[in-house]
Amino acid sequence: MxxxxxxxxxxxxxxxxxxxxxxxxxxxxxxxxxxxxxxxxxxxxxxxxxxxxxxxxxxxxxxxxxxxxxxxxxxxxxxxxxxxxxxxxxxxxxxxxxxxxxxxxxxxxxxxxxxxHVLNAEYFRRIDALNYTLLHDDGQMTEDLEDADVVLIGVSRTSKTPTSIYLANRGIKTANIPLVPGIPLPGNLETLNRPLVVGLVASPERIVQIRQNRLLSLNASDDSAYVDRAAVAEEIAQTRRLCARHGWPTIDVTRRSIEETAAAILALIQERRHV
Missing domain, CATH: 3.40.50.2300 (Response regulator)
Incomplete structure (x- = not known):
């Protein structure tokens, strides 16, 4: 053909x-x-x-x-x-x-x-959000999570960081917390009041594919639970259970672009403000 x-x-x-x-x-x-x-x-x-x-x-x-x-x-x-x-x-x-x-x-x-692009209050709000987001990437500086507008949680390779940066460019202070088997959550995560906590999930197949590509790019071995489908499926199930227990919304990012995920989070923020 x-x-x-x-x-x-x-x-x-x-x-x-x-x-x-x-x-x-x-x-x-x-x-x-x-x-x-x-x-x-x-x-x-x-x-x-x-x-x-x-x-x-x-x-x-x-x-x-x-x-x-x-x-x-x-x-x-x-x-x-x-x-x-x-x-x-x-x-x-x-x-x-x-x-x-x-x-x-x-x-x-x-x-x-x-x-x-005028240097007005909105501009400085975005810069402030970006600074906060960069300092609170990947589970860093969790002591002041209460100052965030949004806290994203999810297993490795669910696009937490790029989504956080995108939201920051919209003026949303965003922290993200990786959910890693065997690593305890920050003590204050489950008692947060101000921030909207959102769980990012994806299909096990998609996560495994991304993780395998990541390991290949690093020339690392893939004989671990990191790319085992059953282990990954359990990680995602734990994320869903955690979110359900606290009433936190989840977003499936399997077929979503970063922009689409961010748009869904912005819609959740709007919803919350009108409740």
Whole structure:
């Protein structure tokens, strides 16, 4: 059976700030086209005509789809005019959204380059959360768990650390505690009041697969309970029993991305606040 040739598209992302918004939107859209490989060209901090000229030259050399977030109307108009010349589709990612805001609120926006990155209270809350989370990773500094917003518990390889970091970037102070056979839990874990404690679980097959890959990458031996399916199944069963005993919610991460797991935890936080 012949292999299907994967096509590609040049994706030019032009921003007067960091470009994070564009990258997220572009990747979400590109993910819907499995047979197309997007070649990203990211141009952050484009705020002057000379900078835009260099971008335009690159678009002309490798035509493709152009997405942009430029507050300066002169730069926006020049980019759109040049793309029209090249026959390259050019879309302002924020324009339709700003249009809805303007229509609903009945007022014009106040243009601010990189407005979402302003050093306000929300920004410092995220930094504080990130600092807390890094210091409380993998069972460290358990004395002040009561200061956390969320405490994640789970056996090895249930994505506790990356989920914690993701939540921290959303301003959620997150600690994570590994559940290791034979190692006692922190004494204060079962008496916490303020934090939401969430158990992360997965299928034994998935955990074993990840652990085996981990051991291979470390050139370590795999003749231990660490990758024994029955032992892993018992670890996960103990996690479920512990959570059930305390009324802590569990999330099965077997087929979830980090983002999906974090979204489920954020929903649990919202639920808890409205109880």
């Amino acid at each position: 012949p292999h299907r040739v994967q096509s590609y598209v040049h994706l030019h992302l032009v921003s007067d700030a960091t470009g994070e918004t564009l990258i997220a939107v572009a990747r979400a859209a590109a993910a819907q086209y499995a047979s197309v490989r997007a070649i990203e060209h990211v141009y952050p901090l484009v705020r002057a005509p000379k900078q835009l000229d260099r971008v335009i030259a690159e678009i002309e050399a490798a035509p493709g789809i152009v997405l942009y977030t430029l507050i300066n109307p002169e730069l926006s108009e020049r980019l759109e005019a040049k793309c029209q010349e090249f026959g390259a589709p050019c879309v302002s990612v924020l324009a339709p959204v700003l249009g809805v805001f303007r229509s609903y609120l009945g007022t014009e926006s106040t243009p601010r380059i990189g407005g979402q």
